Amino acid sequence: MATRPEGTPAWTDAMFTDVEGAKTFYGEVLGWTFGEASSEFGNYTQAYRDGKAVAAVVPPMPGQETPQSAWCLYFSSPDAAATAERIKSSGGTLLMEPMQVGDFGSMCLAQDPTGVTFGVWQPGAHEGFELEGETGSYSWAEVFTREPERSDAFFAAVFGFNTKRMKDDEVDYKTFDLGGEMPVLGRMTMTPEDFPAEIPAYIQVYFAVDDCDAAVAKAEKLGGRKVFGPMSSPFGRFAAIVDPQGAAFAVIDLKTTEGEMPEFD
Structure with missing residues (x-):
């Protein structure tokens, strides 16, 4: 690899x-x-x-x-x-x-x-993910923060990220990249309306699934809790889940897309 x-x-x-x-x-x-x-x-x-x-x-x-x-x-x-x-x-x-x-x-x-x-x-001997972007594996991640300017500056300084902002007046969303077209990370601003004060800033990890709705149903049957979605988007159909022990993650069906890709500048 x-x-x-x-x-x-x-x-x-x-x-x-x-x-x-x-x-x-x-x-x-x-x-x-x-x-x-x-x-x-x-x-x-x-x-x-x-x-x-x-x-x-x-x-x-x-x-x-x-x-x-x-x-x-x-x-x-x-x-x-x-x-x-x-x-x-x-x-x-x-x-x-x-x-x-x-x-x-x-x-x-x-x-x-x-x-x-x-x-x-x-x-070293462990290089990291052996599978990405396919069913059951890591596919994407987003920084959720209440202080986007500080997070943006920090990650750019540490890893050399460039940032691009989504052209949407209602959502403060950026992607980070390393100089190419493909982004490596997203960043979402946590608003008081959507995120109670007791929820700390975090990174949301997305795992790919074949069927978002079926994955949510399985999670709920096993004691997990859906907190958002399922929702269709140009990137895939996704949902945010908290597992029975309180760990937050997201699932996304990358094949089921809807709508036009947003523009970034």
């Missing part, structure tokens, strides 16, 4: 107090299977779709205060330590200093100045 350009989404994982419950839920909703837990690395367990690595789940460390379950998106970096320095100098906060993870790679965890949590991954 070719090395991903710096700033490209490379991996996603989530911490669950009930890992077996998470495996059952995502196995049903996204068709994942799971490998053996790696006891050397905190019982980190990779998820697979059609035999290809797509994500991972992990329990909290013993004695660790139980965190709110949440999906974390990792951005590729050729040098996690150098990226960590840029995070700090650009107004971000390191939640976990750069660390080596065996021969798999190096990582750190951080927050942007508005509270958006994300990871940085310097690949």
